[in-house]
Amino acid sequence: MRSGFCAIVGRPNVGKSTLLNALVGQKVAITTPVPQTTRHAIRGVLHQPDLQIVLVDTPGLHKPRTLLGSRLNEVARGTLSGVDVVVFIVDGATGIGQGDRFIAGLLAQVDTPVIAALNKVDAYARAKQLPQLSRLAALGDFAEIVPLSAARGDNVDVLVDLIAARMPQGPAYFPDGQVSDQDVDRFVAEIIREKALTLMREELPHSLAVVVEEMAPGETEGVLAVTATLYVERASQKGIVIGRGGAVQRDIGGGARSELEVLLGTRVFLDLRVKLSKEWQRDAKKLERLGY
Ligand SMILES: Nc1nc2c(ncn2[C@@H]2O[C@H](COP(=O)(O)OP(=O)(O)OP(=O)(O)O)[C@@H](O)[C@H]2O)c(=O)[nH]1
Ligand SMILES: [Mg+2]
Incomplete structure (x- = not known):
């Protein structure tokens, strides 16, 4: 079978945990309209015949103002190496900014292939999608770029295929039916x-x-x-x-x-x-x- 690890990273509130839940097919991580919701690296498992993708949701990378903030960033940065692929999410509704550029810079320093995802395509006019995609493309050297809606599910299947294509041969890391490592x-x-x-x-x-x-x-x-x-x-x-x-x-x-x-x-x-x-x-x- 093919199996491996995929980290989901991005600024706070861009939809990482919503995407994790969409990929796994059930609620594994909490999601709220408040930035810096996620505080641990949460693993969720996508099971398909002969395929297992261990997805790692991470705290949003941001400018820390407290010890907790620094810890959250460390957790997120710690996942970047040791995975087979990274999904870098940006929020197409609020637009691409300095925070995204900073994260793209971090990603350029690791060897892991990066799939860039333009999220929340349901939340703004279609005409804005193309300019957003080219702005995203300019941020780095991405293996793939995909517009999607984690909340509505648009293109989530396309993303699964792109991640799956980068999974090496490997063992089942989790037993069938187990969707998370959280107790x-x-x-x-x-x-x-x-x-x-x-x-x-x-x-x-x-x-x-x-x-x-x-x-x-x-x-x-x-x-x-x-x-x-x-x-x-x-x-x-x-x-x-x-x-x-x-x-x-x-x-x-x-x-x-x-x-x-x-x-x-x-x-x-x-x-x-x-x-x-x-x-x-x-x-x-x-x-x-x-x-x-
Ligand atoms: N319209 C729309 N809203 C979305 C989409 N994906 C996520 N959201 C909303 O964006 C907000 C943040 O979602 P989360 O999944 O908690 O974001 P996160 O990146 O995990 O945030 P942190 O854990 O704080 O870093 C929530 O209110 C979600 O409902 C989407 O595709 N479309
Ligand atoms: Mg989250």
């Missing part, structure tokens, strides 16, 4: 973080971290009991996450619970707590404790 705890924490980010948007996205403290079969049969903590950085943020009379916290919990029930195929009892971990984004020890 359930991490996945549950991520779904809770997704709901929180989506509900609170601009207010404090980067200051949030979620840790699953406990997960076990509940007292009622067929129920999974989860205890999780939402960490914020400042005392004032606690109030925002909890909301008036606990409304925001309840909405986060409710949204996460109903999605988890579908994704995990079991009833879920979710106990959410909100705690303060002062300035955790800038503190090496706290970052480690939170899993970063």
Whole structure:
């Protein structure tokens, strides 16, 4: 069989995780309208007869302002070597800019072939596609260039073929049916973080971290009991996450619970707590404790 590794890189918010999910065919990574959502290199596996592509979603490469930011960049840069092909995504809706040029420069320094993808073609006029494609082509020496919509699925099959063509002969790295290397705890924490980010948007996205403290079969049969903590950085943020009379916290919990029930195929009892971990984004020890 043919098998290998493919890293997905690009600026924050260009649609890397949405593309990962589209390629795998199910939700492996959380996606939100907030930049710097992804914080780990998440592996998702595309299975086809005689073919296995291990896709590595990465945090968006950006100018870091905190220790967390630098960590995220290290994670992304660390995936560039040691893969068979890189998919470099840019956002055609916001346009190609300095950040993309910077990443193209990093990619020029590695030997790995790069497929450039112009994402979000559903979100702007068709007439703008050609100029965007030529702007993208000017950024580097790409093996292929493909316009696509990760959200709608346009051309995702074409991308699969382009990646597959670059997979060497190799073993199955994951058993049939396994679509990700994330453990359930991490996945549950991520779904809770997704709901929180989506509900609170601009207010404090980067200051949030979620840790699953406990997960076990509940007292009622067929129920999974989860205890999780939402960490914020400042005392004032606690109030925002909890909301008036606990409304925001309840909405986060409710949204996460109903999605988890579908994704995990079991009833879920979710106990959410909100705690303060002062300035955790800038503190090496706290970052480690939170899993970063
Ligand atoms: N219109 C449109 N929106 C998209 C498309 N792909 C992704 N998006 C949206 O773009 C936003 C960011 O998507 P993500 O997949 O989270 O982006 P990312 O590159 O993983 O972001 P980070 O993890 O923060 O680096 C979300 O609101 C997505 O719904 C697309 O093809 N078309
Ligand atoms: Mg992401």
